[in-house]
């Protein structure tokens with residue numbers, strides 16, 4: 001190892017962020033660095049990150065995890081998308097399914113043919129052309145298979161899992177890959193006089209842990225990035241006004257749905273995430289518009305099975321750290337910011353931050369150009385996700401509460417305003433390079449919440465009206481046929497990845 005290379009990496013925190021970082025670094029850095037992770041049994045983790053997006057499969061693949069074993073260990077289930085209830089209007093719902101909707105043809109997307117067909121005949125809603133959406137509504141699931149042009153080849157899925165068990169699973173993996181775990185509470189951070197870099201952290205038991213690179217995975221408190229380095233935070237609560245969540249698990253009352261449900265309430269929304277051994281529920285709300293007591297009673301009145309614990313309150317401010325990498329500290333996980341769990345993006349951001357850090361791994365000189373590039377890429381990624389989340393609140397016709405009136409009429413970032421305008425004009429949606437959500441994701445939320453383009457793409461008229469309708473009919477028939485061939489989600493789990501001792505908490509009959 002040359003003298004310019006860093007040798008010692010210290011990860012502060014053992015929640016999902018800490019152990020994902022440790023697992024990836026343990027594997028990728030292949031014991032060429034000393035990697036230590038410090039966590040305190042006295043300070044609990046957030047422990048509610050239970051829903052993911054399909055990119056997590058890349059993370060699992062990079063680690064070489066066996067997917068069935070991972071699901072068994074974490075009491076996991078499969079996720080085809082998110083059902084949004086009462087977002088556009090009360091009584092309406094739609095699914096943001098992963099994967100595509102219909103097949104594109106020629107130069108234009110499927111939905112342009114659908115927009116045109118809608119003007120010719122009474123065709124089914126756009127969702128009828130997405131296998132993910134149709135299968136989700138029928139509680140069916142299977143992994144994509146090689147089936148030629150059938151939509152079965154293009155099923156896209158993510159997972160629901162128990163966040164505590166996921167961290168435990170990754171801890172076993174990381175320790176097997178050489179990561180050393182240190183238990184104890186950090187009580188101080190020691191900075192170098194010459195440049196203000198972190199030199200070491202001091203533990204309650206008197207130990208000092210020094211390092212070259214520190215990764216702050218200490219959660220909302222941002223022990224190093226904020227408490228020691230005073231990096232600053234960009235507050236986005238004027239756009240994403242929810243600032244509290246009450247989380248409560250319930251018993252299982254029915255087979256697990258292969259999707260997350262997000263039900264809008266008067267000042268926020270409620271999640272429902274089915275696992276093998278319990279169901280995760282939570283109410284995310286804005287304390288400016290509703291009290292904790294009222295939020296609690298809304299949550300408890302909208303559960304479909306008995307609770308297993310008392311609701312747990314979590315407070316947060318939506319936004320991001322001004323710099324995720326400052327000096328020799330990189331903030332990953334909640335210490336880097338939080339945008340609320342509506343589209344299950346936080347665990348993905350941990351994954352992409354680790355990948356970015358590995359790609360820009362520093363030498364001892366900590367070149368500022370690399371640090372700036374890291375921060376530029378992080379900002380770009382989270383700002384695009386932020387805009388996608390704001391869309392859910394802005395694109396509503398709800399006027400039944402002060403919260404929804406605020407959201408419907410609030411100023412939005414110019415980039416989001418541009419996208420909405422472009423869609424409303426001629427149904428055009430473009431995915432920027434490296435942006436997380438694909439055009440089809442934007443389409444489902446814009447369409448699902450009632451935005452409608454004034455016109456369709458002129459090239460859709462290259463088909464005769466009859467050909468256009470037939471094109472749609474074929475797509476729908478393929479989706480229906482594929483859905484009919486799929487097993488139920490519960491059967492799929494039972495066959496491939498049922499937890500061996502599920503300790504299921506069944507509801508009393």
Ligand SMILES: Cc1cc2nc3c(=O)[nH]c(=O)nc-3n(C[C@H](O)[C@H](O)[C@H](O)COP(=O)(O)OP(=O)(O)OC[C@H]3O[C@@H](n4cnc5c(N)ncnc54)[C@H](O)[C@@H]3O)c2cc1C
Pocket residue numbers: 012013014015016017018038039040041042043044045046047048049050051052163184185186187217218219220221223245247282314316332333334335341344345346347348
């Ligand atoms: C309400 C809510 C719902 C969410 N739902 C989802 C979801 O569905 N999908 C998703 O992707 N994400 C979700 N998230 C986000 C997800 O939970 C987090 O991204 C993830 O858990 C990472 O948390 P973390 O590891 O950064 O922090 P934490 O879980 O808070 O872990 C912090 C760690 O730091 C340690 N620590 C702190 N201080 C000290 C100290 N002084 N000394 C030693 N150790 C210390 C603690 O012991 C702990 O191990 C949700 C978040 C919230 C708040």
